[in-house]
Amino acid sequence: MRDDREKLLDIFEAIEQIEKYAVQGREAFESNELIQIWHVRHLQVIGEAARTLSSTFKDRHPQISWTRIIGMRNILVHHYFEIDLPVVWEVVENELPPLKEQVEAILRQEGGGW
Secondary structure (H helix, E strand, O other): OOOHHHHHHHHHHHHHHHHHHHOOOHHHHHHOHHHHHHHHHHHHHHHHHHHHOOHHHHHHOOOOOHHHHHHHHHHHHHOHHHOOHHHHHHHHHHHHHHHHHHHHHHHHHHOOOO
16 A cells, blocks of 8 residues: 555656646647646646545645645546636646645655655
8 A cells, every 4th residue: 555655756746747848838738738638637646646645644734735635636537527727727837836845845854765
């Protein structure tokens, strides 16, 4: 079974995958369906990893809005006809950079070869 650290690494790696194409900017995101799908898929991974983190881990790190991350995952997975692409871009542009910093700080804090 995967532990919390591995799941946190999944979140970090999914953010890095999104960053590969986010650097192309909003216009590329809006005009390229493959980039949209890429972002949505990796946001799903982030949400799924967050959903399966232990309650103890999430309680130790309340600075991260786990509930919002999991809520976004639920929308992306279960309500895909209602996905609001401007909201997806807003998350990519404004929410992921601080999340990446927070996740990286936790990984450094908890050690384990990071």
